[in-house]
Amino acid sequence: MGRTLTYPKRTSNTVNRYRHRATYDLGAIHGIINSSQVLHVSFNPGPSDPFPTILPMIGQMGSFDYPSSGINEPLDCYLHGYVSSRIMNLARASDEGLPICVAASKVDGLVLSLTPNSHSYNYRSAVLHGYAKPVTDEEEKVWAMQLITNSVVTNRWEHSRIPPDSAEMSSTVILKARIVDGSGKIRDGSVSDERKDTGNEEVTHRVWTGVVPVWENFGEPIPSPENRVSDVPDHIASFIKRKNEQNRVYAEDAVKVQLPAEEQH
């Protein structure tokens, strides 16, 4: 308690624009990653290709070595997803791991102001840099699969057919990224216009300003044709109810945050 760990500021992760919204706190950054359904993972395919590329993947921060670690303590990034053989081969072949960037962004509101230039989003975003290697230890791999499955729906792992059999274990690949730096950005509050416009009555009486909250909404579960369980189980129903409420309240409450005058835009 009372201690806030922060990522070191290096050239690669120092936020130059909107500095006031930047955070280097591990807890804030890890929280954005862990609440994102999709992570965008960037890597360089090789020296002959000028372009970095991006894969959408599912992932979570966690610590297998120190499972009691809190969200604001040093954690690894475990990734499972639409892993093309390219990223896996590159990660497997590299000695210290494949250099990757992991990004997560959530839009919380459309900030509609007087002028197009002062339009914005309320949002949360996080970026991590690290070295990725495939997890080879079987126990750690199952632990990470459980961590990631339960990030999709809380407690889903134990409500499914487990443990994975040997064919499933060998067809699944989990990447573990050792994080070297990270940063986050958060924008909340209402609109912020410049005095030249807020003092112009023609404009202020014509242009509506405010925020449209935005959130991920989960709908009614649709059973598969093969489903044999009559009722939607509580671990799914309560997850949907809780997330919809949490997401809506976050997006609406974000609008109410008051920024100090010098931090507005």
Next chain:
Amino acid sequence: MGRTLTYPKRTSNTVNRYRHRATYDLGAIHGIINSSQVLHVSFNPGPSDPFPTILPMIGQMGSFDYPSSGINEPLDCYLHGYVSSRIMNLARASDEGLPICVAASKVDGLVLSLTPNSHSYNYRSAVLHGYAKPVTDEEEKVWAMQLITNSVVTNRWEHSRIPPDSAEMSSTVILKARIVDGSGKIRDGSVSDERKDTGNEEVTHRVWTGVVPVWENFGEPIPSPENRVSDVPDHIASFIKRKNEQNRVYAEDAVKVQLPAEEQH
């Protein structure tokens, strides 16, 4: 009509995994980009940095030279956003443009199957590679600003204080990426389990399977403290109503799509 343009398959954009869900059609890929609130843009900061990095940005596909181009014709990618000076300086300094990767992903549903391994998302994702340069022509820049503003809320541009003044023009930067290749992936349908599990009654009578649809939901607009327009204007109210309906219907209809047997997973 009757002609479908596709991006060339190069090593960098060929989808190796889940090949059956891949698309190289310009229309499908551009549609995913244009309906995404946030794009993830990756670039390499420089030779001394081993990591590519990712910025969340707002962007749209469009053609200034051929404004009547349809979504399935060759288009440029215009980007406006949380542009750190680093990406701008790199793009400005490069002769043929900064090599970037642009990615967009949308989750349409949680696919909850019998085993953790066959869990999946219904989703749409797109990736583009191209060379980015700042737009210097003023007319093209205003055109792109309008394109991007109206992607946030349809027709918002003409309902705000326009045109941008010279200070706003010079403080705004728009990147234009000339696209060299692209690919998309789409997953829809219901769950797909293996026979070893669907034939196991203990499992099928215990584990609920189906899809939880997911979509971006827009809430009630919250006026800013400075707002002087009493009613939420129709361009905002109708946008919210239309998008919420479109998003919900897409997520729910995606579950109903029948995949050919050999394409399921």
